[in-house]
Every structure is written in C-alpha cells, then in structure tokens.
Amino acid sequence: MVTGIGCHAKLYDYIGTSGIYGLHGRVLPVSMGVKLGNKELTVIGFGGDGDTFAEGSSHFLHASRYNVDMTMLVHNNQLFALTTGQATPTSPKGFKGKSTPDGFFERALNPLGTALINGASFVARSYALDPKLSELIQQAIKHRGFSLIEIIQPCITFDDTREFVSSHSYQTKHDTTDLQAALKLSQEWSYELDASTKIPMGLFYKQSRAVYTDNIPQLDGPLYKKKHTPNLIKIFDEFY
Amino acid sequence: MSVLNVTIAGAAGSGIAKAAIVLSKALIRKGYYVFNYRDYGSLIRGGHNFNSISISDKPVFSHSDSADFLIAMDKQSLENHSAETVFSHNNLPVAEIIKQLGAPAMVTNSVFLGALFSALKLPLDWLNSSMDSEFGKHADINKQAAARGYEAYSASKKEIFPSNSKAKHMFVSGSEAFGLGAIAAGIDLYIAYPMTPATPVLHFLAAKQKEHDFAAIQLENEIAVVNAALGASYAGANTMVGTSGGGFALMSETLSLQGISEIPLVVYLAQRTGPATGVPTYTAQADMKFAVNAGHGEFPRAVIAPGDPAEAFQRTVEAFYLSRKYGLLSILLSDKHLSESNFTLDKLPALSVKPDRFIAKPSVGYKSYEITKNGISPRAVPGQAIVRGTSYEHDELGHTIEDAPSTVKMVDKRKRKLETLKLEITKLNPIKLYGKSENTIVSWGSTKGAILDALPHMADWQFLQVCYLSPFPAEQVENILNTSSETILVENSSTGQLTDIIAEQTGVRITDKLLKYDARPFMPQDIMKGVKKVIV
Ligand SMILES: Cc1ncc(C[n+]2csc(CCOP(=O)(O)OP(=O)(O)O)c2C)c(N)n1
Numbered sequence: 001m002v003t004g005i006g007c008h009a010k011l012y013d014y015i016g017t018s019g020i021y022g023l024h025g026r027v028l029p030v031s032m033g034v035k036l037g038n039k040e041l042t043v044i045g046f047g048g049d050g051d052t053f054a055e056g057s058s059h060f061l062h063a064s065r066y067n068v069d070m071t072m073l074v075h076n077n078q079l080f081a082l083t084t085g086q087a088t089p090t091s092p093k094g095f096k097g098k099s100t101p102d103g104f105f106e107r108a109l110n111p112l113g114t115a116l117i118n119g120a121s122f123v124a125r126s127y128a129l130d131p132k133l134s135e136l137i138q139q140a141i142k143h144r145g146f147s148l149i150e151i152i153q154p155c156i157t158f159d160d161t162r163e164f165v166s167s168h169s170y171q172t173k174h175d176t177t178d179l180q181a182a183l184k185l186s187q188e189w190s191y192e193l194d195a196s197t198k199i200p201m202g203l204f205y206k207q208s209r210a211v212y213t214d215n216i217p218q219l220d221g222p223l224y225k226k227k228h229t230p231n232l233i234k235i236f237d238e239f240y
Numbered sequence: 241m242s243v244l245n246v247t248i249a250g251a252a253g254s255g256i257a258k259a260a261i262v263l264s265k266a267l268i269r270k271g272y273y274v275f276n277y278r279d280y281g282s283l284i285r286g287g288h289n290f291n292s293i294s295i296s297d298k299p300v301f302s303h304s305d306s307a308d309f310l311i312a313m314d315k316q317s318l319e320n321h322s323a324e325t326v327f328s329h330n331n332l333p334v335a336e337i338i339k340q341l342g343a344p345a346m347v348t349n350s351v352f353l354g355a356l357f358s359a360l361k362l363p364l365d366w367l368n369s370s371m372d373s374e375f376g377k378h379a380d381i382n383k384q385a386a387a388r389g390y391e392a393y394s395a396s397k398k399e400i401f402p403s404n405s406k407a408k409h410m411f412v413s414g415s416e417a418f419g420l421g422a423i424a425a426g427i428d429l430y431i432a433y434p435m436t437p438a439t440p441v442l443h444f445l446a447a448k449q450k451e452h453d454f455a456a457i458q459l460e461n462e463i464a465v466v467n468a469a470l471g472a473s474y475a476g477a478n479t480m481v482g483t484s485g486g487g488f489a490l491m492s493e494t495l496s497l498q499g500i501s502e503i504p505l506v507v508y509l510a511q512r513t514g515p516a517t518g519v520p521t522y523t524a525q526a527d528m529k530f531a532v533n534a535g536h537g538e539f540p541r542a543v544i545a546p547g548d549p550a551e552a553f554q555r556t557v558e559a560f561y562l563s564r565k566y567g568l569l570s571i572l573l574s575d576k577h578l579s580e581s582n583f584t585l586d587k588l589p590a591l592s593v594k595p596d597r598f599i600a601k602p603s604v605g606y607k608s609y610e611i612t613k614n615g616i617s618p619r620a621v622p623g624q625a626i627v628r629g630t631s632y633e634h635d636e637l638g639h640t641i642e643d644a645p646s647t648v649k650m651v652d653k654r655k656r657k658l659e660t661l662k663l664e665i666t667k668l669n670p671i672k673l674y675g676k677s678e679n680t681i682v683s684w685g686s687t688k689g690a691i692l693d694a695l696p697h698m699a700d701w702q703f704l705q706v707c708y709l710s711p712f713p714a715e716q717v718e719n720i721l722n723t724s725s726e727t728i729l730v731e732n733s734s735t736g737q738l739t740d741i742i743a744e745q746t747g748v749r750i751t752d753k754l755l756k757y758d759a760r761p762f763m764p765q766d767i768m769k770g771v772k773k774v775i776v
Contacts, residue, residue, distance in 0.1 A: 224597060
C-alpha cells in the first residue's frame with residue numbers, strides 16, 4: 001500500500017502490510033513506481049481529496065492515461081482534515097472553513113469525469129458507510145488497469161455530512177461499458193449539498209485496455225531478480 | 241605536445257555538430273587525441289553555433305578560442321571567428337558542388353570537411369570510413385561531397401603532425417559515460433523529464449534499453465519522476481533519475497523523503513547556467529551547495545563530482561553501489577561542459593566497486609529500520625517480507641512514532657550510517673592530486689580538463705581535485721592545503737562555492753579565487769593568465 005499525508009493516510013499504521021507512507025500528493029507516482037519495479041505486487045494507493053485533487057493534481061491527470069495496473073482509493077471528506085479544516089477542490093459551495101470564513105465559492109473539480117475522459121479503466125464512487133464498499137474494492141483490485149474509487153467519507157469533526165450523504169445518494173443502474181453514460185453520471189453531482197442534490201454511487205465505468213507495462217517488456221517480472229551481466233567490452237566497441 | 245584547433249561554425253541545424261563528430265572519429269581512429277567542445281544556443285534552427293575541436297598527438301582535455309582552421313558555414317561565422325586558414329562559401333564553390341551532385345543542402349558540411357582534409361594533407365580514406373559509420377545509409381552522398389571539397393581546395397596546405405600512436409582510442413561524451421556507468425551498474429530503470437543538459441543521458445539510455453534489458457521512461461514532471469523512482473527502488477529496482485537545476489529543485493521534497501525512508505536513489509544532476517531558466521544551454525558550477533544541501537531536515541547523502549568521462553563512468557557505478565549499500569541518496573554532479581563535450585580516452589577504467597544489489601534474504605521478524613551499530617539496516621524487498629518505507633519518523637518496524645527517545649534513536653542511526661559512509665569513502669579516492677608542487681589549484685568537476693592542460697605550463701603549481709563533495713574528505717583536503725604556500729580556487733561560478741564548503745568542513749579559508757561566470761567553460765589560457773593575475 002502507498003499512502004499520502006492526511007487523516008486518510010493514518011491507515012498505513014493501522015494496516016501492517018508492506019508499503020510506503022509517502023509525501024502529501026505523491027501517492028500515484030510512488031504507486032506507479034512500485035508497480036514498475038515489481039509488476040507482480042498488488043498495489044493500492046490511498047489518498048485524500050486534498051492529497052489527490054489539489055497537491056497531486058498533475059499526477060491524477062496522467063494516472064488515467066498511463067493505466068498502470070493499480071487501485072487508487074480516494075477518501076473524499078470534502079476538506080483538508082489533518083490541517084484542521086480548510087477547503088479542497090471538492091468542497092461544497094458555501095463551505096465555511098478556517099481559511100474561508102465567508103464561505104467557499106469556487107467551482108468544484110470533477111475528478112471522476114476527468115479520470116473517465118483521460119482513460120481510467122475502472123471508475124466508481126462509493127460511500128464509507130455502505131456495506132457494499134468492500135466488495136467494490138475487491139472488484140477494483142481484481143480489475144487489470146487503473147482503478148479509481150472515490151469514497152465519500154464525511155469528516156465527523158469538521159463537517160459531518162453523514163446524514164445528508166445517506167439521504168441524497170442512490171445506486172446507479174446503467175451499462176457500465178457505456179462511457180457517455182458514465183460521463184453523464186460524473187456530472188450529476190457538483191459536490192454541492194442542497195436539497196435537490198442527488199449523488200450517484202456505484203461502478204460508473206469499466207473497460208479492458210492495455211496497461212502501462214504491457215508495452216515495455218523490459219519491465220517483466222520483479223526487476224530485482226534480473227541478473228544484468230553487460231558485456232562492457234562489446235558495449236565500448238562502438239566508441240572506438 | 242602539438243595541438244591544432246579546428247572551429248566549425250554555423251547556424252543551428254546546419255550539421256556542424258555532426259561534422260565535428262565525423263572529423264573527430266576519423267582522427268581518433270588513427271591514434272590522435274581529440275577534444276570537442278559544443279557551443280550552441282537554446283533554439284533548434286538558426287542562431288549561431290560552433291564546435292571547437294582540439295587535435296593533438298598527446299591526451300588533450302580542453303578547447304581553445306584561437307583556431308588554426310575555421311569552417312565558416314555562414315556569414316555570421318566569419319564575423320564571430322577568425323583563423324589562419326578559413327573555409328567558407330567565399331573561397332569554395334560549395335553551392336555549385338551541391339547543385340552538381342543533386343545533393344541536399346545537408347551535405348554542405350561534408351564538402352567543407354573534404355576541403356579541410358585536403359588542407360591538412362590527410363588521406364580521404366580516413367574521412368570516408370568515419371562517414372561510413374556516422375552517416376549510415378547517407379554515407380555515399382556525403383563521401384561524394386567530401387571528395388569534391390577535397391578536389392576543390394587548392395590554397396595553402398600544411399601537413400598535420402603525425403599521431404605518434406598506433407593505439408585505438410575511445411571517443412566518449414560525459415553523457416555517454418554516465419549512461420555506460422549506469423549500464424555497468426546494472427540499471428533496471430531510468431526515469432526523467434527532458435531538461436538540457438541532462439537530456440542526452442535519457443536519449444542514450446532510451447536507445448540502449450532493449451539491448452541491455454532495462455527501461456528508460458519519461459513521466460509528467462520531475463516530481464513524478466523522483467517519486468516513481470523511489471517506488472521502484474523500494475520494490476528492488478536499480479533506479480536512477482536525471483535532471484538539471486530546475487527539475488532538481490522540484491525533486492527536493494522527495495530527496496528528503498529518501499533521507500528518512502532510506503530507499504536507495506541515484507540522481508544525475510547536470511548543471512547549467514542559472515538562476516531559473518538562466519542561459520539554458522551553457523555551463524556553470526553554481527548548484528554545488530544546492531546539491532549538498534537540498535531537501536529539508538538532516539540526512540546523509542553522497543555528492544560525487546566526476547571531472548571527465550572516465551570518472552563519470554566509474555563514479556556512476558560507485559553512486560549506485562553506495563545508494564544500495566547504505567539506503568542512500570547518491571547525487572552525480574555534472575554540468576553542460578562535462579556532459580556535452582567529447583573526450584578521447586585510451587579506455588574506460590575498471591570498476592572500483594562491485595555493483596551488488598544488497599538485497600538480503602530477510603530473516604523472520606525482519607525490521608526495515610533495524611537499529612544497527614554501523615547504522616545500516618539490511619535491505620529487503622516487498623514480497624520477501626513486510627517491508628515498510630515511510631516519510632514519518634518511525635520505529636524499527638516502520639511504524640510512525642512521535643515520542644522523544646524514539647526520535648533520537650532513529651536520528652542517531654542515520655548519523656551512524658553517515659560515519660560508516662565517511663570511512664568507506666576515504667577508500668574511494670575522494671580527492672586526486674596532480675603534480676607535486678608548493679602551490680595548489682583547488683577545483684572540482686569539469687574544470688579538470690582545462691586545468692590539466694594548463695598545468696604543464698605552470699611551474700610550482702599542483703592541482704587538487706575534490707571528487708566527493710559529501711561526505712566531505714575533510715582530513716585529506718586539510719592535509720594538502722596546510723602544506724600549500726599559495727592556494728587558489730578555480731570554479732565556474734560567481735562566488736566560489738567550494739571555498740565555503742572547505743571552510744565549513746576544515747576551517748581552512750581560501751581567499752584567492754579564479755571565477756568564471758559568463759556561462760562558458762574555462763580554457764587553459766584562462767587558468768594560466770588568471771592564476772597569475774590573482775596571485776601577484
Ligand atoms: C507539501 C505539503 N504541503 C502541505 C502539507 C500539510 N498537509 C498535511 S495533510 C494536508 C491536507 C490533507 O487533506 P486531505 O488530503 O484531503 O486528507 P484528509 O486529512 O482530509 O484525510 C496538508 C495540506 C504537507 N504535509 N505537505
């Protein structure tokens with residue numbers, strides 16, 4: 001497992017498995033690196049919404065393109081929690097945090113739409129209190145390619161939206177191979193929390209396509225098992 | 241020692257860099273020594289570029305700005321340069337030859353090379369065989385162009401001195417030597433984002449990846465590059481990243497993650513003229529303190545500064561070795577002048593260390609950060625055991641801690657690792673002394689070439705080259721400086737950064753400095769005249 005920095009990342013110390021407790025925002029490149037180093041490992045990244053969509057936004061854009069065979073679980077509490085409650089790119093309009101005492105009025109990012117447009121091959125949204133989440137995570141891990149699950153996970157200290165999310169969300173029923181339908185779903189909720197809000201949950205899209213390492217045969221197998229015995233004399237020859 | 245300088249000048253894209261390589265290779269194969277300096281601007285077509293080529297019967301490591309022969313491919317070149325013998329459109333019917341041959345304008349450079357060979361009374365065969373290997377399927381038309389240039393030149397001729405050597409030499413750029421070193425060290429993965437003058441290593445390794453079974457990849461930015469490198473290295477891969485100052489700055493937070501996580505990492509840092517975008521295709525030695533100090537917090541690292549391709553090759557293997565053995569950040573510090581110049585070597589040196597992976601079969605109850613006497617925690621990889629890397633301060637198992645005693649324990653472990661490293665480095669020739677005289681020139685990195693070529697003309701001067709900038713070989717440097725009458729620092733910077741490091745590490749203050757910060761490398765004349773001027 002690879003984690004960022006934030007409340008979500010405390011998970012690293014709760015689960016005693018192998019992994020890297022990395023830097024804020026850098027879950028995706030570290031995870032990618034682990035997978036390139038040993039493609040037999042199962043790699044799961046854990047990031048916050050601040051971590052993944054703000055500090056790590058450049059990596060988030062490209063991870064979908066690369067389609068590395070890994071799973072990314074984004075714990076979205078719609079705020080920076082560990083730094084005591086500031087707005088993130090997916091905070092709800094009007095959010096009053098310590099850095100936005102008069103409310104947050106920026107337009108939210110659309111992370112699931114962004115991932116879909118850029119080629120992520122497994123895109124889903126779920127809710128931390130949904131008992132079906134664990135099954136969805138298993139599905140994501142089994143999927144060969146870049147799997148993204150946005151997990152809505154209210155911060156019960158700084159903005160407890162549990163009741164709201166429970167009462168405004170619904171399970172999607174659509175053809176999960178239909179990109180257009182998935183894109184439409186991704187636009188249904190703009191992270192606002194008003195009476196008319198409807199939050200689609202479930203698997204949005206799944207597609208099978210080549211993963212990053214498929215095109216680079218030199219990355220086969222755990223690289224540390226390779227025994228390089230370069231014939232230096234021969235290599236030097238072309239420089240004479 | 242006889243030296244002859246040829247300058248080939250023209251607009252970017254007119255083939256002068258290629259002509260310089262063809263000429264150089266034709267000569268090194270006949271026992272000559274050649275040094276090729278490339279001067280080019282930050283644009284792809286147009287502007288004014290030149291190559292300055294020193295040809296000698298003895299090893300030569302530097303260029304000169306006074307040319308014996310000038311190939312001027314355009315008007316600008318005639319304005320910017322001069323020489324005893326000049327080849328240009330004014331005295332050679334180049335356009336006519338190209339037209340008669342029905343050849344593309346691209347072979348213009350070969351017409352000029354033919355004329356040069358004629359003026360030096362050299363056999364055209366030498367040039368032809370070099371063209372065969374350098375131009376591949378375009379060799380024939382270039383050879384025809386060269387033959388016409390050879391015939392067309394009838395002005396004064398001056399036979400070149402003999403090479404005095406039957407030995408075949410290697411012709412290698414600094415970049416190629418770093419790449420060869422990485423291959424010799426058993427690289428699995430090279431990751432980079434393009435940035436001059438580090439890019440040629442990316443190109444070199446990308447071209448070699450299939451043949452030697454490693455991958456060379458490019459990611460979205462330097463932050464991704466260095467984080468992915470740590471991830472891969474954690475998984476067990478021999479990993480190196482490459483960049484220049486700006487990209488290195490972006491990597492610096494992650495260098496600090498390397499420090500605490502102790503995941504091996506090799507960084508190739510090729511300096512160019514800063515600050516910021518600066519003079520991007522030119523040289524400088526102004527990022528040394530940055531390399532030695534980059535990253536927040538305190539952690540050990542190796543910063544190694546090779547001075548020529550032979551050292552670049554050998555030190556790259558050392559950088560890999562140290563990074564794996566110590567869970568260390570190894571920085572290979574180069575610059576435009578070393579990386580993009582071509583040098584003649586008799587051969588590449590033998591490896592100074594064995595490029596082991598240092599991956600131990602872990603015992604039951606493996607601890608990623610085992611507290612040991614020498615500070616080195618045995619390395620394992622995920623899949624073999626629970627292996628935990630972390631950016632937080634941690635206990636032996638890699639669990640986050642915040643209490644005072646545990647914090648001190650881990651800091652002390654890393655400090656002991658540094659002490660062990662310091663000891664080992666004393667055995668890796670961290671300094672080199674050339675000549676034995678009462679006065680000392682102190683320098684590091686790519687200035688080595690110009691200094692070595694100046695030294696025979698400087699009675700009473702020896703040259704101290706500092707190869708390890710961190711950990712700093714304080715005792716060895718101090719011993720030499722304490723017995724030196726006059727000491728002068730030579731550095732391609734405006735402040736003389738090595739004097740500060742020497743003062744910090746040894747207490748010895750060097751006040752005489754010969755500095756060059758016009759974005760151009762030193763030439764031997766600069767050293768000879770400059771030292772005289774500073775030391776009166
Ligand atoms: C480069 C950097 N900038 C800022 C921080 C401070 N910081 C720590 S956690 C955090 C925000 C975490 O928010 P999020 O990723 O949403 O995770 P959460 O705490 O909400 O789970 C920030 C800004 C940091 N550790 N590193």
